[in-house]
Amino acid sequence: MFKLSDFSAVIFDMDGLVLDTETTYFIAWRQAAKTMGFVFSEAFCSSLSGLHYQDIEPILMAYCGADFNLPAFNRLSGMFWRKHVNAYGIDIKHGFTQLLEFIVQQQLPYCLATNSRAVNAYECLELAGIKDVFSIVVTRDDVERGKPAPDVFLRSAELLQVPINQCLVLEDSHAGIEAASRAGAFSIFVPSTEPVDSLTVELCDLMRIDLAHTLITLKEGSF
Numbered sequence: 694m695f696k697l698s699d700f701s702a703v704i705f706d707m708d709g710l711v712l713d714t715e716t717t718y719f720i721a722w723r724q725a726a727k728t729m730g731f732v733f734s735e736a737f738c739s740s741l742s743g744l745h746y747q748d749i750e751p752i753l754m755a756y757c758g759a760d761f762n763l764p765a766f767n768r769l770s771g772m773f774w775r776k777h778v779n780a781y782g783i784d785i786k787h788g789f790t791q792l793l794e795f796i797v798q799q800q801l802p803y804c805l806a807t808n809s810r811a812v813n814a815y816e817c818l819e820l821a822g823i824k825d826v827f828s829i830v831v832t833r834d835d836v837e838r839g840k841p842a843p844d845v846f847l848r849s850a851e852l853l854q855v856p857i858n859q860c861l862v863l864e865d866s867h868a869g870i871e872a873a874s875r876a877g878a879f880s881i882f883v884p885s886t887e888p889v890d891s892l893t894v895e896l897c898d899l900m901r902i903d904l905a906h907t908l909i910t911l912k913e914g915s916f
Contacts, residue, residue: 695879695914696911696912696913696914697795697796697799697801697861697911697912698799700801700859700860700861700879701801701802701855701856701859701860702801702802702803702804702850702853702855702859702860702861703796703801703802703803703804703860703861703862703863704803704804704805704806704846704849704850704853704860704861704862704863704878705803705804705805705806705827705863706805706806706807706862706863706864706865706866706869707805707806707807707809707814707817707818708807708808708809708817708865709742709786709865709866709885709886710786710863710864710865710869710883710885710904711785711786711789711805711823712783712784712785712786712817712818712821713783713784713785713786713885714783714817715742715885715886716784717774717777717778717781717783718738718770718774719733719735719738719739720773720774720777721770721771721773721774721777722738722770723738724769724770724773725766725769725770725772725773726757726766728769729762729765729766729769731757731761737756739886739887740752742865742866742867742868742885742886744808744839744840744866744868745808745809745833745839745840747839748839750763753766778820782820782821782822783817783820783821784821785821785822785823786885786903786904787903787904787905788903788904788905788906788907788908789904791904791905791908792904792905792907792908792911793826795908795911795912802829802853802854802855803827803829803853804827804828804829804830804831804849804852804853805827805829805830805831806831806845806846806848806849806862807830807831807832807833807845808832808833808839808840808845808868808869809832809833810832810833810834811830811832811833811834811835814830814832815830818830829849829852829853831845831848831849831852832845833845835848836848840866840868840869840871840872841867841868841869841871841872841875842872842875843872843873843875843876843877844872845872846860846862846872846873846876846878847876850876850878857876857877857878858877858878858879860878860879861878861879861880861881862876862878862879862880862881863880863881863883863904863907864880864881864882864883864897865882865883865884865885865886866884866885866886866893867890867892867893867896870882870893870896870897871893871896873897874896874897879898880896880897880898880899881897881898881899881900881901881907881910882894882897882899882900882901883900883901883902883903883904883907884900884902
């Protein structure tokens, strides 16, 4: 049995784990695609979960064809995204606030590790009203390779001054769980999209349906 006190630090993913940003991205992508005469299914959008946009671009080209106007799509999706978040903001995922309070009570260091670039990450945190919650934020700008490479988690452990094998990583995507596994961290998979990839389940150390249930587990040591 493990409890939160068995770890020396906690590393949070951002998109889909702390913030419900992926829903806003999917809305913007589907609106942009529709404007350009394409249809992006929910399943296709979900398959891109956790990837950095640099890795998403070739997938879009393969999906839409070599003539797909990527600059136009980027411009439109950015416009639709900003219109949506300015109107509705970005929601914090269920259970995050309570889990963070418990981590602070346990006096454990924690940080954010995201595949987003710094300017996007800080904008999202501000739109969600939690821009001052994380004193350490590791973004795609801080590492050579994004998830599923382990770089963001290894850099996070370095900044936290904790060995990576003593870190608990909380992730919602396959790319994130693969990165945590390759880094050597203990990972809890909190999926943000369905269906859940069986490979991700095999790769993670534990799966919980949301951060509220993750908190219960970490309090009770029920795993």
